Amino acid sequence: MARISVLGISGGVSTPSRTTAVVSALVKAVASRVPSDAGLIEITEAAPSIFAGLSRGALGASGEAIIQRVEKADLLVVGTPVYRASYTGALKHLFDLVDYIPAHNKRFAVKPEQEGSAFVAIPGVDLGEILCIQEERQVGNDNCVSFNRLKLQIPESPLRPHFVKATVKVRRYHDGAYAIFHGPRCLGRYDHNGIAVQTQKAA
Incomplete structure (x- = not known):
């Protein structure tokens, strides 16, 4: 022993x-x-x-x-x-x-039987869109959404002339970026300062 x-x-x-x-x-x-x-x-x-x-x-x-x-x-x-x-x-x-x-x-600790990572990708799933903060907001008369003291301007959309009074969902991601969704469609994406960085077409 x-x-x-x-x-x-x-x-x-x-x-x-x-x-x-x-x-x-x-x-x-x-x-x-x-x-x-x-x-x-x-x-x-x-x-x-x-x-x-x-x-x-x-x-x-x-x-x-x-x-x-x-x-x-x-x-x-x-x-x-x-x-x-x-x-x-x-x-x-x-x-x-x-x-x-x-x-x-x-x-x-147990020695792994195989080499490599135990983490695997999930095909077709964007975890960033799941692991985020999401809150509902109503679009103002200026077609903007107020969130965290920021004014997020909704860009022009082929879906409708404007989204005034519409209920949307604002997502805040782990890197501080934002996005606005109306149903399954992303209306706009923004950096941590609320500046639009991408206009996504309707799905």
Whole structure:
């Protein structure tokens, strides 16, 4: 059996600490049954290093070393006293700085059976026209549509002389562009400033 890394973390804030004693006993119990390298982090000793910065990039070398010990451990044994239904802020801050994604991927990632992307195109479907914001508006007397403090001028159309008072749908896309639809027909497309960029013929 391969050796594992077992790390105890005690959130006790006093010295000596009953919490530390319990965590240490559990770590030793695991080590006596499984080939392992055991270690212990006491929050009273680690707090100055992990509170050196509010983000991981602001930590010093000692704080980064503590975080890496937590990330590299195969098994964590964590104990903390509870004060009025909450645990110590230092312990919470420690785990807020830990990046769990590599450990998660190490345990749960499955190697793909085939190479390539799992995403496939949907023939005949424009996802941009689906994954957008769409709202109804009524065309004004100037043949314009007001939307997000913009005036979207409907261009000339072979369908009818104007669209005054007609109910249309305005779509806003992920890149900030806009379009006006009357039923299934696109009446006009606009950039993020509301300037017409394309006149689409009726379908």
